Amino acid sequence: MPLLHKDRLPKWALEPGPWAELFALFNLAFLAVDISLAHSFNRFARWPEWIPIGFSVAGPAVLLAAWMLGGLMVYGKAGGRAAVSRWLGGMVGWGAILVGVAGFVLHLNSQFFQSQTLKSLVYTAPFAALTASTVTHPPILLNRTVDPRSAEWGGWVTVLAVSGFAGNFVLSLADHAQNGLWNPAEWAAVIAAALAVGFLLVPILLPVNRRYLRVCFALMVMEAAVGVVGEGYHVSADLRGPSAKMLDNFIYGAPAFAPLLFANLALLAAIGLWKLYAIQVDGPARR
16 A cells, blocks of 8 residues: 555645645745845845845744644634634735735846846846746735635646746846856756746646646656756856855855746646646536
C-alpha cells in the first residue's frame, strides 16, 4: 500500500484551496529575504523600502493566528472564530496587494519614467518584478471570496499565474538585456515565460479537455526546471563575481533568487490547473 494513500492524508491535503493558502504564506515569509537583498543595492536609501520587509514578518504571523482560530479554510463558515479568521486572513490578503501596488508605483518613479528610453527601461528599478511576485499573495484573499471548490476559483488562480509569467517575461528580457543576452541560455527564460502565458491563457478563455490540461502540467514541470537551472547559473555567476566580498557579488551581481520565480509561478499555476482538472467529467471544463 502506498505511503501517501489518500486515506492516510488529512482531508485538507486533498483539495487545492489549502495548498494555495500555504503557498501564499511561504511566499509572504520569504519576501523579507528577497527584498532585503534587492534593496541592499542602494542600502535602503528611502524608508518606504523597509515596509515590505516589515509586512513579510507581520503578515505570516497574523495568517497563522487566523488558521489557529478557523483552520486553513473558512469559506462558507459563518460567525464566531470563522468570522474572525476570515477577517484576519482578508486583512493580510488586502495588505499584500496594497504593499505590492505601492511598491509598483514607487518603482514607476524611476529612471525609465523620467527619460523613457530603452536604456533606462533595462537599467531601471524592476517594476515588472513587482507584477511577477505580487500575484503570489492574492490566493489568501481569493480563498475567502470565491468558493475553492468551484471552477471559477481554479480559473482565477490560473489568471494570477498568467499575470506573474507575463511580468516574468518582461523582467527576464530587461534583466538579461543588461549584458546584451550574449549567452544563448539567457533566452531560455524569455521563451519559457512566453510559452507559459500562451498555454495558460487557453483554459482561461476557452473550454479545454483533460488532455490539454496534462500538457499544461508538463509545461509547468519544464518551467520549474528552467527556474532551478537558472538559479544555478545566477548563483554560479555570483560566486565567481569580481568583488572580494561575497555579499557584494550577490547584491550587485545576478539576482540570486529571480530564477526561482519560474518554479514559484509554475507551482501556483499547477494549483489552479489541479482544480480545473478535478472538475472535468468527460468533456470541457464546467464554467
